[in-house]
Amino acid sequence: MRPEPDISAGAAPSTEARADDTPGKTSAETPAQTSAEAPARASAEAPPVISLRGATASLGGRPVLRGVDLTVRRGEVVALLGANGSGKSTAVRSVVGQVPLSGGELRLFDTPSRRFRDWARVGYVPQRTTAASGVPATVREVVSAGRLARRRLAPPRAADRAAVRRALELVGMADRAKDPVGALSGGQHQRVLIARALAGEPELLIMDEPMAGVDLASQEILADTLREQVARGATVLLVLHELGPLEPLIDRAVVLRDGCVVHDGPPPKAVGQHALPGHDHVHPHAAHDAEPIRTGLLT
């Protein structure tokens, strides 16, 4: 079982986890910030950032992932789709080390997960919960937590404060920096959680249903924010129920059903009747005898 990492969703990696670490890259050195390398995005030749092979995992004694293969290459924006309970959250939680794999292989930035320590390269926005609304912290404090993995326990420096400010501006929350997070609407709260992940200037951004329960205005801000991350060369894995305003950004969709991948390719189009709840989507490229793909876009 792998140790559970602390990543930019909250705390800096533990001292133990860093014991055999090689010196991490500075944000200035990371590929995500190197515009000359940006053309590699979405290329089949780009190196894999996430590689799950035959991944299996169980929760509460029940198999939830049953042999998942998922590759996300540098610069790609991949949507993980599927009906409720198909295993999407479990798959991304296994990628960030919160759910141990019982079998298969996970590599991050071409490093076996058991040896991966460079969590500052990863930004994770978990599925939204209401738990944080009771936390007596300001918006700036929550977003600043996203720098901890980069600061490595050192006091915040000008670069840290600037990154926090930039992240707050990106999600349109700069004017709320001093407000308690408990005073925010659901959509604003989600924007703060995304700003927390962005403050770490991650190369890989993983978001679990970032649009769920978010008002239209916040959705548009989040779509713009993501567009900006994609433009700077970030690699993105998104758990989504429907593509919605993010559709133009998605390079590829992976659809899960009952813990197995049933589609890996172009994002399914959800238009007209296909967008109605409960519709079983059949992808145009599916084999003739393939069962309908329940994309979970709206189910």
Ligand SMILES: Nc1ncnc2c1ncn2[C@@H]1O[C@H](COP(=O)(O)OP(=O)(O)OP(=O)(O)O)[C@@H](O)[C@H]1O
């Ligand atoms: N902590 C847990 N203990 C036991 N079973 C769990 C736990 N967390 C999730 N499950 C079960 O694992 C299965 C997959 O859950 P998961 O949250 O990964 O699905 P999902 O595709 O993300 O669903 P949703 O779209 O509803 O978020 C579900 O049947 C769920 O009930």
